[in-house]
Amino acid sequence: NAGVTQTPKFQVLKTGQSMTLQCAQDMNHEYMSWYRQDPGMGLRLIHYSVGAGITDQGEVPNGYNVSRSTTEDFPLRLLSAAPSQTSVYFCASSTTGNEQFFGPGTRLTVL
């Protein structure tokens, strides 16, 4: 099993550009989540999904969209990148209430 994979590993954007961060898991987990990690702060939940076709907002959803058309994939879209979105983004998956498996992260810089 590859576990949770994320692409790209690094990305630099200009303000106003859009992009999609990819996340895939091969463990048949129903729960998938996106977090951002900023210096001096704990991981913060952006969006999450409890199954294909179902998504919900987390703590910091503004400026991001998600969709969950399959169990395996959970892409995160930045609609119009802003410098405040410079961060490290982690995707995670789990079964209900159990251990979360995190991907390796995407380091995003918005100029």
Next chain:
Amino acid sequence: KNQVEQSPQSLIILEGKNCTLQCNYTVSPFSNLRWYKQDTGRGPVSLTIMTFSENTKSNGRYTATLDADTKQSSLHITASQLSDSASYICVVWLTGGGNKLTFGTGTQLKVEL
């Protein structure tokens, strides 16, 4: 104010020594409390998961304790190794459905020769 507070913020110890990291939380009710290890440039990896009714959980040289009355948890690392150098994050999973995890900011541990 963060609802999951960890101390110390950072810690340096010599290889072979033991150390204890602290986590105080104010969020409730919760389903479980977790400790994660995050190596630099990597995603967090789960070390232990404790339910409300558990007092202790071990994973090799890592032992987590939970006191639900005082809302405190600790992670004890025995006979530290250089590979233990990482950030250790305390996480509380709230009850009520969804995916409501509250993360601490972590303790940065460095193990030196």
